[in-house]
Amino acid sequence: MSFEDLQEYIQFSMKNNSLLRIDEEVSPDLELTHILSEEQRTGHGRTVLFSNVKGSGIPVVGNIFSTNEKMNAILGSTPSEIGQRLRNLIRIPDDTESMISRGMEMYRELGGAKPKVHQSFGSDHVAQDTVDLGRYPVCRTWPEDAAPFITLPVVVTRDRETGQRNVGMYRMQVYDSETTGMHWHIHKGGAGHFAESRKSGVPLDVAVVIGTDPLTMFSAVAPLPEGIDEFSFQGIISKKRLDLVKGMTVDLEYPRNAEIVLEGYIDPEETRKEGPFGDHTGYYSLEEEFPVFHIKKVIERKNPVYPTTIVGKLWQEDVIMGKAVERMFLPLIQMQIPEIVDINTMEEAVFHNMVIVSIRKRYPGHAKKVMFAIWGMGQLMFSKIVVVVDSDIDVHDRKAVIWAMSTRIDPDRDVTIIPGTVTDSLDHASSLFNYGSKMGIDATRKDASEGYVRPWPDVLKMTDEIDSLVREKMKKYALE
Ligand SMILES: Cc1cc2nc3c(=O)[nH]c(=O)nc-3n(C[C@H](O)[C@H](O)[C@H](O)COP(=O)(O)O)c2cc1C
Structure with missing residues (x-):
């Protein structure tokens, strides 16, 4: 209605x-x-x-x-x-x-x-x-x-x-x-x-x-x-x-x-x-x-x-509005950047100050391509920090994101700073009003196509067989 x-x-x-x-x-x-x-x-x-x-x-x-x-x-x-x-x-x-x-x-x-x-x-x-x-x-x-x-x-x-x-x-x-x-x-x-x-x-x-x-x-x-x-x-x-x-x-x-x-x-x-x-x-x-x-x-x-409304602290209604915008526009963003799996514009980052995006990575430089596409798209241009993760990371799970950001980047290679660009008018940190810089963090896994010649380690995972065996046993132990 x-x-x-x-x-x-x-x-x-x-x-x-x-x-x-x-x-x-x-x-x-x-x-x-x-x-x-x-x-x-x-x-x-x-x-x-x-x-x-x-x-x-x-x-x-x-x-x-x-x-x-x-x-x-x-x-x-x-x-x-x-x-x-x-x-x-x-x-x-x-x-x-x-x-x-x-x-x-x-x-x-x-x-x-x-x-x-x-x-x-x-x-x-x-x-x-x-x-x-x-x-x-x-x-x-x-x-x-x-x-x-x-x-x-x-x-x-x-x-x-x-x-x-x-x-x-x-x-x-x-x-x-x-x-x-x-x-x-x-x-x-x-x-x-x-x-x-x-x-x-x-x-x-x-x-x-x-x-x-x-x-x-x-x-x-x-x-x-x-x-x-x-x-x-x-x-x-x-x-x-x-x-x-x-x-x-x-x-x-x-x-x-x-x-x-x-x-x-x-x-x-x-x-x-x-x-x-x-x-x-x-x-x-x-x-x-x-x-x-x-x-x-x-x-x-x-x-x-x-x-009337009030803005200014994390629990105000602009958070509800901001999240509604994020969910509503994701399918439209995906039409233009189809490799995007999900996006999290975080309320504690005032939505656009830090945007986490997960992608199905397919080619070298793919994460950067997505960053630039985001910076070029409507009001997503205000995204100050864009973090790109692989599709195995749930962008809404803050711990998983921090884990990927801290274990999958080599700062010299994976952090991109773009000087002299658009900032949101509400950005207090840029030296000039409406003009500053952007940071892109490529927290995806790398391979030789991007100059990473070492083997990438596997993520820890128990075998399905042992996992289900132990889960059954744990049910029994819990009863004892
Ligand atoms: C409560 C509230 C207050 C807002 N105040 C402003 C404001 O003072 N200036 C501004 O540029 N955007 C403000 N915005 C954001 C704009 O309304 C939003 O960016 C909108 O898409 C602008 O529409 P336009 O692209 O047609 O200009 C506010 C949003 C909300 C929810």
């Missing part, structure tokens, strides 16, 4: 006893998000609805993506099953008959996923007379955060040349009642549209939706290749067309199930200090220059709910 809107999801959580409703007054300054954090740290993982937030009449919902079960309910399936579906959708069949039926299937699936655009909202949405961000319960999460930040915004922009839409999730620091920061990293879709607007000198229209059905929020986070529309992606997963509505003051469309919409523009010449902000990495992202979003129009659903 997919949810019509955020409020239906809250009802669903209430019905399946995974909602904590707090009616006591809670402060949006540090307290609210810390309650969300504690709910996750203690493993309860309920979605939390705060009905009485100090300084605002609007309730807040958090921990929307708080468990794998909730993620599956939002997706209507497991991430792996969706990954298989996506792979089947774009797979080319090998005979004419199935080519025709596959073509029909593709037509149905893709045609049925295209968003439906409406001219205006229904009577349940109201355009506000004034712009006043002070109405909203925007939270400050960590003590050294520069200000309150909008943390779950669905940000819509359009490429002026191609008309192609981008939808991404980028945090927004509240500067005053009408302006915020726009923290899209330089490599992201929104930043690409901003770069275009700098070239042309024309301000960039932006629509920000705060609160949609959770699947649309997830689609904004999904690392889709440029040119693939996130709203159509939502439609492919939900098997339903997403209803969009035309902007009132911007040449953009956005989901009709919005709780709150901010329409406005970004001036191509203007940037402002953004941050610090307690980030996914477990550190504060420090101040940097980012574009400024000026809000011209606000539209609100009657009785809206404001969604």
Whole structure:
């Protein structure tokens, strides 16, 4: 199933006893998000609805993506099953008959996923007379955060040349009642549209939706290749067309199930200090220059709910989202790098700082070929350290990975450093912002084809015969 809107999801959580409703007054300054954090740290993982937030009449919902079960309910399936579906959708069949039926299937699936655009909202949405961000319960999460930040915004922009839409999730620091920061990293879709607007000198229209059905929020986070529309992606997963509505003051469309919409523009010449902000990495992202979003129009659903999230420590819901992305996109990565058996983007490595990948190794230099393919593929370009292991290693078994890394490498031969390359904007260790180096570790076994002329030792393994004999005996000894 997919949810019509955020409020239906809250009802669903209430019905399946995974909602904590707090009616006591809670402060949006540090307290609210810390309650969300504690709910996750203690493993309860309920979605939390705060009905009485100090300084605002609007309730807040958090921990929307708080468990794998909730993620599956939002997706209507497991991430792996969706990954298989996506792979089947774009797979080319090998005979004419199935080519025709596959073509029909593709037509149905893709045609049925295209968003439906409406001219205006229904009577349940109201355009506000004034712009006043002070109405909203925007939270400050960590003590050294520069200000309150909008943390779950669905940000819509359009490429002026191609008309192609981008939808991404980028945090927004509240500067005053009408302006915020726009923290899209330089490599992201929104930043690409901003770069275009700098070239042309024309301000960039932006629509920000705060609160949609959770699947649309997830689609904004999904690392889709440029040119693939996130709203159509939502439609492919939900098997339903997403209803969009035309902007009132911007040449953009956005989901009709919005709780709150901010329409406005970004001036191509203007940037402002953004941050610090307690980030996914477990550190504060420090101040940097980012574009400024000026809000011209606000539209609100009657009785809206404001969604928020917290990032910064390992147990937050971004871990659930990150793992869902990994499982969903593995089948698509395998289409392009078929020798990949499995991949582990580890949450303790902030996902892309260290990526473990197992391969069916077939030729000399194969591990390096896979590293370079990963560094060249979409947001996997942010992978700081790529470790390649043989297919006998389970990439999710940390001990097995460390064993392979420590017993199968000769550092001088197997560690590759690539200087002067892309880093994620959240990388604090590179000397320059957005520019640093990569490390590839080839932890596969070597043979003479790669200059290893010694015999490779066998891995310890008992014979099957002795193993089953002893297992039987151990059962008997355990009884005595
Ligand atoms: C809660 C949350 C907050 C995020 N904040 C940012 C952000 O501030 N800046 C950014 O560039 N990416 C951020 N991301 C990651 C992007 O949403 C993600 O990379 C997405 O694929 C970007 O879409 P795009 O490729 O269309 O730009 C965030 C992700 C999550 C889950």
